Amino acid sequence: MIKLIAALALTAASTAFAPTVWAQDNAAPTDAQIAETNLQQRAEDVVAFFKGAAEAEDLFSPAFLASVPPATLATVNAQMTARFGAVVGVDSVEVTGPGSAKLTLQFENALVAGPMRITADTPPLIDGLLLNEVTPLDVDKGSLEEDFKALPGRVGVFFAPLADDATPTFALDAAGQYAIGSAFKLYVLSALAQAVDAGEHSWDEVVALETRSLPSGSLHTWPKGAPVTVHTLATLMISVSDNTATDQLIALLGRDRIEMELRNSGHAMPSRTLPFLTTLELFALKGDPGLRQRYISGDEATRRVILAEMGERFGGDPARITVPTFTTPTAIDTAEWFASGEDLRRLLQRIVDLEDGTARDILAVNPSLSGAAADKWKYIGFKGGSEPGVLNLTWLLQDEAGAWHMAAINWNDPAKPVDARQMEMLANRLLSLPHP
Structure with a gap:
């Protein structure tokens, strides 16, 4: 369900069928x-x-x-x-x-x-x-909770109507803070949608492509200065988790605007995520242990100084950073973006409250849900994120009666990579539960 691309899997979850690569006689030792x-x-x-x-x-x-x-x-x-x-x-x-x-x-x-x-x-x-x-398969809540708890590391699950006072369909450590990988791009999307709603930007606004990051995505291969609409940037950011598109939108809106959205959405512990990193900054921190240690040892003000130094040192050029290998979990408890299931519910509520449905349309491009679990919903929006030791799956859902729901699954294991396929199966069981 989740594909690792290039140095870091800051990617959306998907169910793409991978090309077949057969083992030949000389491709394995036995x-x-x-x-x-x-x-x-x-x-x-x-x-x-x-x-x-x-x-x-x-x-x-x-x-x-x-x-x-x-x-x-x-x-x-x-x-x-x-x-x-x-x-x-x-x-x-x-x-x-x-x-x-x-x-x-x-x-x-x-x-x-x-x-x-x-x-x-x-x-x-x-x-x-x-x-x-x-x-x-027993899809009752008790057996499902046991299966979630049996996973290594920490797991948080929240499946609930959007309304704050509604009873959750399923909750397991819903208030716990987790590294969420590329699901942080939901905060960028919401900040952008709020800025459009305020008349500060428009979806058809054309910007020159000036940022560069590492994959996932393909915009890093486009010419500098290429004209791209804000809508295209947002769609690529969400549907294929394009990191360059993400960093371009952060540059357009300003880091302070994304941080304001983090606070305005009611995030319970924004200090863990501040300053709000770009994808290139995260790559640089993950790839350089000395730089990372300086960063995570500092308070927020010190971290902002370090990010400014990084901007001068690297000039926004991915070729000038030490690219992380990411074969094992790397600083997932310290150099990351963090949120709880409850935080993500409050954020999705802000997106639903907007009269303009463009952000919701963008979330629906890659729903990452099929079969009977998908047939229950009139609308499915999705954004996930992964890297070794980190997996997030977040859905925005609308039932046939028009009521809004959400589901967020967080799985962190600082000891070893997590099994996305195993979580996909549990997610299908979760979303098959009866809901109010």
Whole structure:
């Protein structure tokens, strides 16, 4: 669901199907590791097939398709979807022998498992698949809370109507402060929308592209000075988490305007996030341990001085910073943007309260939700964020009666990267809960 791009995954969560890269004889030190890699990839491809993103002829052997033609596979897929809900993803692949494994898939309402066998060809093809073990998923709040609590690190979950006095549908450490990665861009979007509402800027305003950051996104490859509308910048910032678009909007609005939005939204602990960093500043701090230690050791005033020094030293040029490697969690408790689920609810309320719906339209470009969980909602807006040890998934939702809801999931683990796929499955269960 979350893809790591370049140096840091300051990215939106998505369900994109990744290109297949097959393990060759010289791509892994042992045949067993090659087989495990290929089994895992074919398991992901089965999910892609069930989602309509892969063709049967590309996955299954001719012998298998002679016994189970594509039309039959399509019928089985329809039957399983009708019975268990849409497929969510691979739950596990348990290798049982050379080229064979027990495959467990998670559907919205059940785990479905059985043996899978692949050929020794390159690429390998599936020549055996029997999904005949069904374990219904209990979507009651108690079991869901247990599963969230069983995750390593810290987890905060808040699924609730937007109204402050409404009873939450589900809450777990909803007031806890968490690193939220690129979900901080919700504060930039809200600050921009408030500025447009005040007549200070307009969505069709054209600005010259002058900032540069590191991926995710593609605007860092555009020519300096390229004319771009504010609407385009905001859409790229939210839908594909473009870091250059984000920093350009922060430059346009001013850091103080974003910080004012942080306070005006009712953030419970703004001091943890102030000064409000650009993405390039965060990259620079994460990549330079000495600079980072100076920064996190200082008070807010000292940090602002350090950011000014960084501006002079790096000149906004990503090539002049030490690019972080980000293979493990890096200072996620200190050099970050922070918010709680309750903070994010208050922020989303400000976006909903605006008469102009442009910000909500932008949030809906990449809803990152499908299947039965999505069918329950008339409107779905989304922004997430990730880096090693950090995952945030935040949705703005409107039900068929017109009532607004939100869901925010925060997962921080300073010891090791978190499993986005595992959280995606829990998120689908969360959003399938009955809501008021």
